[in-house]
Structure formats: structure tokens, C-alpha cells
Amino acid sequence: MNTFRKACAISLSSLMFGTPAFAACVNQQDMAALQTAGLQQRLMVAALTCNDVSSYNSFVLSHRRELQKSDATLLTFFRAHGGEAAYHTYKTHLANRSEITSLHDRRFCAHADSAFRLSEQTDSLTEVLDSQPSVDTGFDACYAREARADADRDSDRAQDRATYRGRDSASDDRDGPSNRDDRVRW
Numbered sequence: 001m002n003t004f005r006k007a008c009a010i011s012l013s014s015l016m017f018g019t020p021a022f023a024a025c026v027n028q029q030d031m032a033a034l035q036t037a038g039l040q041q042r043l044m045v046a047a048l049t050c051n052d053v054s055s056y057n058s059f060v061l062s063h064r065r066e067l068q069k070s071d072a073t074l075l076t077f078f079r080a081h082g083g084e085a086a087y088h089t090y091k092t093h094l095a096n097r098s099e100i101t102s103l104h105d106r107r108f109c110a111h112a113d114s115a116f117r118l119s120e121q122t123d124s125l126t127e128v129l130d131s132q133p134s135v136d137t138g139f140d141a142c143y144a145r146e147a148r149a150d151a152d153r154d155s156d157r158a159q160d161r162a163t164y165r166g167r168d169s170a171s172d173d174r175d176g177p178s179n180r181d182d183r184v185r186w
């Protein structure tokens with residue numbers, strides 16, 4: 001009964017907010033698995049919508065090991081953050097979102113076709129992923145947060161060092177104008 005309630009809550013949050021509500025942020029390996037699931041669901045929808053089932057089947061067969069490994073990572077992630085029902089809900093959510101995108105994006109089939117062609121030319125699923133529009137996974141990447149925090153911390157340290165040495169980096173002609181708001185933002 002508890003699993004049923006959890007699945008209903010996840011489904012309801014997915015419908016209400018557009019993305020599943022699970023973990024606050026994910027590591028790089030889990031994000032790659034989430035992105036891979038998004039790509040696979042998008043291409044599955046494209047196979048049916050764009051009448052390209054044979055290309056989808058070729059994609060799955062040529063990247064079977066990577067897809068299976070990624071799916072195992074995804075399942076492990078969801079077992080720790082909501083259970084198997086959350087895993088199935090998430091994949092259904094991705095497929096539904098891809099179907100909606102296919103209705104509104106005139107380039108949907110062209111993007112899928114380029115992914116299918118590239119997957120025939122490379123053994124790297126990462127290369128295929130990088131060639132496609134990014135999938136909104138509904139999760140924030142912890143490693144991106146850490147990079148932002150590191151950049152902010154480095155910028156603050158540089159400002160402190162410049163002030164300590166008796167010069168204000170904002171007015172130092174040798175380095176040019178400096179604006180603390182010009183920090184790298186992710």
C-alpha cells in the first residue's frame with residue numbers, strides 16, 4: 001500500500017509540475033544516465049512518429065551495452081530515490097514529454113534522423129548524446145553547483161588578495177576593468 005501511495009504522489013507531482021520531484025541534485029554518472037534515458041525515449045517516440053522504426057532498432061542494437069549499463073545506473077538511482085515505480089514513472093514522463101515536443105517542434109524528426117545517422121557512424125553513445133538538444137531531466141547537477149561554488153570562491157579569494165595588497169582590482173589599469181558580476185555562471 002505504501003508503494004502505491006508513493007507512486008501516486010510521484011505521478012501527481014510529475015503531472016502538476018512537469019518534472020518528477022526526487023533528489024535535490026545528482027552526480028555526473030546519474031545525470032548521464034538520466035540524459036541517456038531521455039535520448040532513448042526521444043528516439044523511441046521518433047521511431048513511431050517519424051516512421052523510422054528500423055533506425056531506432058539499429059540504434060538500440062549498436063549501443064546495447066551502453067544503454068543497458070546506463071539503464072542499470074538509472075534503476076539504481078531511482079531505487080535510492082523513490083523506488084522502481086519512480087523509475088517507470090520517470091521513463092513514462094520522458095516519453096510523454098517527447099511526444100508533446102514532437103507535436104510542436106518541426107525539427108523533431110530531423111534531430112532524430114541526425115542522431116540515428118550519427119549512431120551508425122560512431123560507437124560512442126556520448127557523441128550521439130552531445131549532438132542532440134539537451135534533455136530537461138528535472139534534476140540539478142551537483143557537479144555544476146560545485147563548479148559554481150568553486151568559481152565564486154576563487155573570485156572572492158582573488159578580490160580579497162587584491163584588496164590585501166593595497167590595490168583595488170576594479171581600478172587596476174594593468175588588469176583592465178574588473179566586475180565581480182562577470183564571474184562565470186552556469
